[in-house]
Amino acid sequence: MAEVYRTPDERFADLPDFDYEPHYREVDGLRLAHLDEGDGPPVVFLHGEPTWSFLWRHVFPPVRDAGFRCVIPDLPGFGRSDKPTDDSWYSYDRHTEAVARLLEDLDLRDVTMVVHDWGGPIGLRVSVEHPDRVSRMVLMDTGVFTGRQPMTDAWHQFKDYVVRTPDVPTGFLVRLGCATDPGDEVAAAYEGRGTTDRLDGLTVDLGDWWFNLRPSNTEPLLRLNAEAADRATMEAIRDEVLGLVRVRPGKS
Numbered sequence: 001m002a003e004v005y006r007t008p009d010e011r012f013a014d015l016p017d018f019d020y021e022p023h024y025r026e027v028d029g030l031r032l033a034h035l036d037e038g039d040g041p042p043v044v045f046l047h048g049e050p051t052w053s054f055l056w057r058h059v060f061p062p063v064r065d066a067g068f069r070c071v072i073p074d075l076p077g078f079g080r081s082d083k084p085t086d087d088s089w090y091s092y093d094r095h096t097e098a099v100a101r102l103l104e105d106l107d108l109r110d111v112t113m114v115v116h117d118w119g120g121p122i123g124l125r126v127s128v129e130h131p132d133r134v135s136r137m138v139l140m141d142t143g144v145f146t147g148r149q150p151m152t153d154a155w156h157q158f159k160d161y162v163v164r165t166p167d168v169p170t171g172f173l174v175r176l177g178c179a180t181d182p183g184d185e186v187a188a189a190y191e192g193r194g195t196t197d198r199l200d201g202l203t204v205d206l207g208d209w210w211f212n213l214r215p216s217n218t219e220p221l222l223r224l225n226a227e228a229a230d231r232a233t234m235e236a237i238r239d240e241v242l243g244l245v246r247v248r249p250g251k252s
Helices: 058-067 094-107 121-131 153-164 170-178 183-193 228-244
Strands: 023-027 032-038 042-048 069-073 110-115 134-140 205-206 209-212
Touching: 023 094, 032 058, 032 094, 042 058, 042 153, 058 069, 069 094, 094 121, 110 121, 121 134, 170 183, 183 228
Parallel strands: 042 069, 042 110, 110 134
Antiparallel strands: 023 032, 032 069, 205 209
């Protein structure tokens, strides 16, 4: 069994708009967390990185109130779920297996799978491999990744920055992805209470591309004690993200 880190429960106290009781399952020696709200046909929400189930706090309540059962897991390494401390534990296979086990353990059928970011390739694969359980999908800011398509220069700069930076400012990155600033309290939910000071990330092994993201547990949220080159990298990422904002303001 892998050595794991478990984020202390007190880090999840008093989160904004997130007063929901977690449920836990034991899977291959890991305690994995999920929310289970409402009754009716199941809708499963998969987050990406560097987020966790907190991402869906404004999305799932209207779905629940419309008569659906909303199941929102924290992927292994995120949120309230256990976090193996060995980087090599994390793989595309293990994340898809974890979601498949969730569907099996809860015996979910006729699922609507809602996916975001890296939740996309995970949920897409689970849906294809388990058509008896997943009937439809909602894809949000994601895609089918092969690991071989060309990435932008800003993305490669970001990858290099993450590899050499022990404490990545997670809340800052979340803010970059929002059309309107969600505020300090929300950003803090991704930094100090939704992540760990040891390991909280997603490693995906797809073809020739292997990338591990380690969000931070630093305060204050926007303190970037970075070299000039790193600051330039973050500014390049900011400019690219802002260039993708086309439609309407939103919050994470």
